[in-house]
Amino acid sequence: MVLIRRNVIFLLMAFALSFGGQVSAQEKSNSSIDKAQAAEKVLQKVRGRVLRVNQSKNTYKVKVLQKTGRVVTVDVDKRSGKITKQRSRDK
16 A cells, blocks of 8 residues: 555656646746847847847837947847837937
């Protein structure tokens, strides 16, 4: 009886550990990017110096000052990291 109880506990622990690994993999795929990653993504498309990174519920707004004096604001989706909108204005 004790042997059966130990085997059941062992199987339950093994199941819990394997299930926990699957959950963490799902959480990683649903994670969003942070401010620094958004700024890096924008600098790959727009050359300049990052002035500010603001965040809203779904996007980061990254302001970049170009050498020409133009300020470019780029929206980056928090979940996917894709650039969704780009606006510019001259100083």
